[in-house]
Amino acid sequence: MPNARNTEAVRKPASAARPLDGFDRKILGALAADADLSYAELGQRVCLSAPAVHDRVKKLRASGCLRRTAAILDGPALGKPLLAFVHVDSAGWGKTQELMAMAELPEVEEIHCVTGDTCMLLKVRCASSRALEALLARIYATPGVKGTRSYVVLSTYLERTPQAEITESLEAD
């Protein structure tokens, strides 16, 4: 198992830029699923030695592919079982000040500016429907907000950490 050099593992990209090869993709996929993996265990899964994967992870961090590691917390266990997406109709564009005001709300997890009839899309997590009502009132009270449209999540069927699955589809392009 430790002699990966004589197997099919020898082929390297051999190109100038920074194209991720199969090793990098497997490493990123494994770390996206569990960032607590030891380098030794990680090396066993990809058929590389611990120093080799350590070196690759360091380069992946430096290149920006691996941004950081984070603890994934559980909303319901923390007292916030209600997840919802809120479309916010805004009066105009470029009102970053109001955006930042909403970013201060602890219930707001994500703020995106999107195309379409709404200007912003929020992902929020609340303790109860009453808390969601209060949050919507605060969002509506933000200057420049014309209206909101909420979609309460009934159940979540898939929740991958961003880009957990780095499959062949990426290099097929």
Added chain:
Amino acid sequence: MPNARNTEAVRKPASAARPLDGFDRKILGALAADADLSYAELGQRVCLSAPAVHDRVKKLRASGCLRRTAAILDGPALGKPLLAFVHVDSAGWGKTQELMAMAELPEVEEIHCVTGDTCMLLKVRCASSRALEALLARIYATPGVKGTRSYVVLSTYLERTPQAEITESLEAD
């Protein structure tokens, strides 16, 4: 600094259930921002010893508040700069088989069943607008899908890891 017992840190919840105190919240917040923190450094930030925070983290894992740790990857750096939310109008409810079919697509990050006029809400990440077009075609081809409505993300202003901010608002309820 290491003698936290004689400071204000002494007060404990002393209740039977499992209510997170200020230490737990600070620990979770710090780990949500950076899961690579050592217990020693984590202890310095919360004014606790390394074994104490280790013990708390273990309990937080056991109680389910801390689900896991994950590497946060960068979409653009990985060749998927296009983020979009897709509302999927479904013919009926309870079609979990079609849901699972969409979960197989590597571009799909999240699948939620939501209230409102659409039955499902997807978060997807693609390499290009052409890739998004192809993905929408595949989604539309899924049996039971009546139509889709897409919101392409122009820019993201806030992207917290779930429940990164465990502030006072949680226990204010």
Added chain:
DNA sequence: TTAAACATCCGAATGACATTCCGAGGAATC
């Protein structure tokens, strides 16, 4: 074709850190 420069790998060694093991000190219960 040959030689040099470079990148990546592995095995071993070192240092740092996670983890465990007591002993001590408050808080709640009786």
Added chain:
DNA sequence: GATTCCTCGGAATGTCATTCGGATGTTTAA
């Protein structure tokens, strides 16, 4: 007021991250 329980801190141990040197394959240049 005494006991029990829980949590903390300091020290010790084992594991793991990290580094170093040498070797191999690959690319570039002569």
